[in-house]
Amino acid sequence: MLLDPAGRRFADETRRDHNNAMALAAHGGRGLLLWSEEVQRGAAQAPFVPGSPRLDRWAFTRDRGGRATVADDLAALAPVLDRWGYRLPLELDDEARARLGAGPVYAADVVPAITFTFGGVVVDDDGVAVDEAGRAIPGLYAAGADMSDVYHQGYGGGLCLAVVSGRRAGVAAAREDSK
Ligand SMILES: Cc1cc2nc3c(=O)[nH]c(=O)nc-3n(C[C@H](O)[C@H](O)[C@H](O)COP(=O)(O)OP(=O)(O)OC[C@H]3O[C@@H](n4cnc5c(N)ncnc54)[C@H](O)[C@@H]3O)c2cc1C
Numbered sequence: 001m002l003l004d005p006a007g008r009r010f011a012d013e014t015r016r017d018h019n020n021a022m023a024l025a026a027h028g029g030r031g032l033l034l035w036s037e038e039v040q041r042g043a044a045q046a047p048f049v050p051g052s053p054r055l056d057r058w059a060f061t062r063d064r065g066g067r068a069t070v071a072d073d074l075a076a077l078a079p080v081l082d083r084w085g086y087r088l089p090l091e092l093d094d095e096a097r098a099r100l101g102a103g104p105v106y107a108a109d110v111v112p113a114i115t116f117t118f119g120g121v122v123v124d125d126d127g128v129a130v131d132e133a134g135r136a137i138p139g140l141y142a143a144g145a146d147m148s149d150v151y152h153q154g155y156g157g158g159l160c161l162a163v164v165s166g167r168r169a170g171v172a173a174a175r176e177d178s179k
Helices: 013-026 037-045 057-063 074-084 094-100 159-177
Strands: 031-036 068-071 105-110 128-130 136-141
Touching: 031 037, 031 074, 031 094, 037 057, 037 105, 057 068, 057 105, 068 074, 074 105, 136 159
Parallel strands: none
Antiparallel strands: 031 105, 068 105, 128 136
């Protein structure tokens, strides 16, 4: 459950990390993340992506001085949330209450992280950078995260884009070099 400092939900949390990060950035840039014991158990035991090491990100955050805590229930969390600057009582709707359940509630004070930017260098079809008038700048190539917004303010992953555009720029540069 993701709440703003007024204690209200503002996003569909089921749309997952990138969409929630963007919603949070557009909604003041700071939020309270709450989750249940069941979610915590799953998140701590399973790797974030298959093959990667397991990491309890809640404990990792807490151990490094981040604002992360756990309490027996929402009422017991109140003093900490108050200290963090969240307006109480939190306005949890039925869906939020059902998802959190009756057991211990985990909490973290979060901000959106940057995995990718929407700015960057505009390139032509060969990956050659172009100037403001759209003219190619010979010998200057851009690829991956340095390229301008290919997703039009959305996010479809940066790794494939980096591989494809990096190869394209490399091939074009080699072709140019061999002339
Ligand atoms: C936390 C996080 C999670 C992400 N998760 C995903 C994901 O799950 N899936 C996905 O598809 N994408 C993900 N991304 C995005 C993806 O990782 C990037 O978009 C992608 O790695 C960009 O590749 P790149 O080659 O353009 O740049 P980079 O991977 O940043 O490579 C640039 C390299 O250039 C080096 N460099 C910089 N300056 C110099 C210099 N002067 N001289 C020599 N070397 C230099 C840097 O050290 C770096 O190694 C994530 C990004 C972050 C930050």
